Amino acid sequence: MKTWMCLICGWVYDEELGSPEDDIAPGTKWEDVPMNWTCPECGARKEDFEMMEI
Template sequence: MSKWECTICGYIYDPELGEEGVAEPGTSFADLPEDYLCPECGVGKEYFEELA
């Protein structure tokens, strides 16, 4: 599974780690809720880019 980076603040969503209170470890970025917001700056999923 790929990591995703917020293009606004640089936060990295790592699916292997998940996100406390939002996603269990192993949750892909695509499986995050549609209303997911960056925990650092509050922007939506559309501001994230997949890291190569």
């Protein structure tokens, strides 16, 4: 499982946790997140996220 960080605001998407408030179930891989999904904090698009090592 990987984590992805928004380059605009720093919000982190963790594949293990998903984003249940956005109807993205825990365990959802980044490539399976819909292309029209946006950052819940700032509205940035998926291309504004970068994979990060923890």
